[in-house]
Amino acid sequence: MKDARWIRTAIVALAGAALTLALSASAEAAPPPNDNYGSATQFEPTPGTVLGTNVDATRQSGEPQNGDSTVWWKWTATETGRFRLDTCQTVPSFDSVIGVYVGPNAANLTEIAKNDDGGCGSSNLSTLSFDAIAGVEYRFSVGTFGSESLNIRLSLRRTPLNDNYAAAYDFGAAQGSVRGSNFEATRELGEPRNGDATIWWKWVAPTSGSYHLDTCDTVPAADTYLGVYTGASVAQLLETATADDGRCGGGSALTELDFNAVQGTEYRFSVGTFGSESQNIVLGLISQACIDAKKAVRKAKDKVAKAQAKYDKAKKKVKKAKSKNKKRKAKAAKKKAKKKLKNANSALESALATSTASC
Structure with missing residues (x-):
């Protein structure tokens, strides 16, 4: 009898332990609350940064191939304009894929923008830019492949108005200087590799001849990259001149270049920096004749x-x-x-x- 009672007690104890382990494993394996498209977490404030994790996340049936472990946020644009979305501040870095979508459910999505590895310097973290329309709700997806899951820092910022080639600011003078900032700027899809954060100006040559373009008056000094181009769009660019680090003196990484212009031709000036180094920029233009x-x-x-x-x-x-x-x-x-x-x-x-x- 004693042996029978001991056996029953042992069985009950083992069953209890097994149940505890099962419940514990189940709790640990619970996906994040924003694992699915329909349960996307509200992104706020804007601009700003939100924290999350894709540990134990899954990929919902029908959703885009943005990794094996994806999490979602939703955001309604309060203004029309261009925005930058990135995971650049995530530490430690990981191989992330981010996407922006609109649509009623995971199976009926329209992709607005997507990026896998790029724009955050040398890491595999990701950044993208997209044009938002006031009042439209957008969904942000962040994912990783395989077993790589991490805590995530997802940031959303308004980009400079001249972030893209087509939105280049008018230089506004035959020669002189202009000021701008590439803070939260991006590198447009298809544009030359003139940095991770580029901004643009456009200028029509008043006379033919040689011209000098530089960032030498930028304070504090930054590692700038300059480019001069012609063309109706990013896809049709023709390089006139480019330069990275040179001749501004003092051993700085500021940049200057010379190029030949043809009277009446419209040129585009690109100024960029690499990685997270963004800067208030002074861009100077002067003719060789001057x-x-x-x-x-x-x-x-x-x-x-x-x-x-x-x-x-x-x-x-x-x-x-x-x-x-x-x-x-x-x-x-x-x-x-x-x-x-x-x-x-x-x-x-x-x-x-x-x-x-x-x-």
């Missing part, structure tokens, strides 16, 4: 200064001369110095006029 004219003005001013010094010295010699012969020679030298000063001033006026016309 550069040459400014140099000529500086030389002309130097000649005027030297001629003025010689003329002043000649006047003093006239006053100091004692004999008639010395005074006569001093006056002749003064007259000659005065003529040179007059010629130097005339040359300066001409150089200034050329500079005004060229610059």
Whole structure:
């Protein structure tokens, strides 16, 4: 009897332990609450960053192939514009796939944008940009492949208005400088590899000739990449000139380049940075004719200064001369110095006029 009771007790204990383990395993394997499209978590605030995890997540039947373990967020655009979505702040990094969709359910989705590895520097984290319409609800998917699951930091930001080639700002002058920022900018699909965060300007050449483009006045200095292109769209770009790190002096990574322009042709200027390095940018443009004219003005001013010094010295010699012969020679030298000063001033006026016309 004692043996029978002991056996029953052992069986009950083992059954209880098995049930506890089963419940524990079941709890640990529970998918995240936003595992499915229909249970997407509200993304707020905007702009901002949300935290989540795809540990034990699945891929719902019919949903896009954005990994084996996907989680979802939903967001309604409060304004029409271009936005950037990324997992760049996720630590440690992982091989993520992100997508933006609209549609009533997982089986009836329209893809707005998708990215697998790119835009976050050297990691496999992902970033994309998309055009949102005010009042439309969008769904964001974040996924990984295989057994790689992690805690996620998903960020949504408004991008600069000149983030894309087609939305390039007008440079607004024949030459001069403009200011902008590539904070939260992206690299448009198909555009040249001029950084992970690029912004664009457009400019029509007023005259044919050589021009100089640079970011040398940008403070603090950033590792910038410059490009000059022609073409009606990103898919039709023709490179005119590009440069990465050069000649701004001081050992900085700021950039400058020279290019030849044809009068009446529209050019696009791209400024980009790599990784997470975004910057307030000063972009300067000057023609070689203006550069040459400014140099000529500086030389002309130097000649005027030297001629003025010689003329002043000649006047003093006239006053100091004692004999008639010395005074006569001093006056002749003064007259000659005065003529040179007059010629130097005339040359300066001409150089200034050329500079005004060229610059």
